[in-house]
Amino acid sequence: MKYCKKCVQPDTRPGIYFNEDRICGACLYEEEKKNIDWSSREKELREIVTWAKQKAEENKSNYECVIGVSGGKDSTFQALYARDRLGLRVLLVSGEPDGITEFGKKNIENLKQLGFDCITLRPNPKIIKKLIRKDFFEFVNPVKVTEFSLWASAYIIADKFNIPLVIQGENDALTLGVKKTALKDNDDALDINKSDTLASGWSRYLGNEVTEKDLFMFKYDEESIRRKQIRAIWLQYYAKEWSQPHNGEFAIKHGLTTRPKDTDPAEIGTYGLYYSLDSDLTPVNQLLKHIKFGFGLCTDHACYDVREGKITREEAIELVKKYDGKCSYKLIKNFCDYIGITVDEFWKTAESVRGDMWENKNGNWSLKDPIWEK
Ligand SMILES: [Zn+2]
Structure with a gap:
């Protein structure tokens, strides 16, 4: 194995990019960040906010943006940033994992108590268990299917409630320095379906008494979302302060356990x-x-x-x-x-x-x- 000279990133991470000096893509992005014109990105973001407010009016939607949350550090930062910094009317969607931990329960409650409307989408536990078992034997990955429901939840609700904007958190193409995925290293979070984890598609879960109707909460109608001109953005692209340690400390200050x-x-x-x-x-x-x-x-x-x-x-x-x-x-x-x-x-x-x-x-x-x- 080869490792990044600056951090401890190994070259065995799928899709990882290293330059000729053996610096990983994530460390290179850290350098790039210093040259990003953050004030012009902020301006861009403000324009999206203005657009979302108008669009919500037109749609007669009660909410201007939707955020999929686990109650963890990133979602706490996203929710408060959207409401307090951007002045958006936010709806949270919690995609509760099967067998949620005590910390998880506490943190999602903490986030609600910070003052948000929240909808919980919880797929049938019997189906989830079946699919986790399938993924374990086929991919030796027991969390793959939960990613489908987690990502889909915000898009499903945006579509059904005609909410114009979805705010996602972190784009792996930026943070992990994974440049070879189909995800673009920009602000567009609508093509999350093409990420490494989701690219295998939901349809492979069909069969063994699992029908498409059972998978409602694991997928979203991309075509409908594009037709309604719903936008989805990565907050990381716009928020200069975004980083894992920053979000951790921020969320702890706001009650994260x-x-x-x-x-x-x-x-x-x-x-x-x-x-x-x-x-x-x-x-x-x-x-x-x-x-x-x-x-x-x-x-x-x-x-x-x-x-x-x-x-x-x-x-x-x-x-x-x-x-x-x-x-x-x-x-x-x-x-x-x-x-x-x-x-x-x-x-x-x-x-x-x-x-x-x-x-x-x-x-x-x-x-x-x-x-x-x-
Ligand atoms: Zn590195």
Whole structure:
């Protein structure tokens, strides 16, 4: 594996871009940000706001914008930015995950209590469970299907309620430095269907007693949305202050409950306490990502913190060495019970996708050339 010289980004991330000096796309974007004319972007955003207000009048829509929220740090920032900075009449849509954690419940309630109307879309748990199981065996990815419902929720409501503007948060093409995806590195969030996760399409979930009617909350009518001239934007493109650590600190100031300070990072695979609070499937998925690609959640969080100057690259490497890809037995067992498999079956499936960056020495898997040995 090769790693970015500035952060700890590995070249095994699907679609990642590195320049000839071995700097990753995300670090390059961090530099680019300094040259962006933010005041002209702000102006552009104000024009969109003016347009959305007029359009809501015309549509006789009670709301000017809709935001899909989990109650986590990004959605808290988006909601307050849209209402308080942009002066928009906001409707929140919460796509509640199956088996939402106590933190998740608290945080979505906190966000509502900050003063918002909110609609919850919750797909049938029996269907979700079936689809998670399918994705686990086909993609060894237990969170893929939840992304469909999460992304679709805001578009479904915008379409049904004739709300002109959807405000999404972060464009992976910018932050992760993933330039090879079909997503453009601009403000247009309408083509989210083309992202790596969603490109496989909802129709592959049909069959095994799952019909199109069961999948209503997993997809949106792109044609209807374009016909109604509904716009969808990435707030990250316009908000200079947008970053994972910034949003974390902002949301904590506004009442976000993080994981407790004494959380053992080895149980969840990262030291980052304000990420992915609403679902315990994340650490399990990140363990699987670590097996496939040789990096996990701790790498992502350490990259963000290095870029923000919160930790040094050396500190990041230590954290990655200690915590990347770790996940407690309890979380794995809970997941296995949930989809009705044994822990042995779990590991057998996980091993089937182990990447070639691993080698087995005396029955133990280790990375062939990890970042801490460079
Ligand atoms: Zn980098």
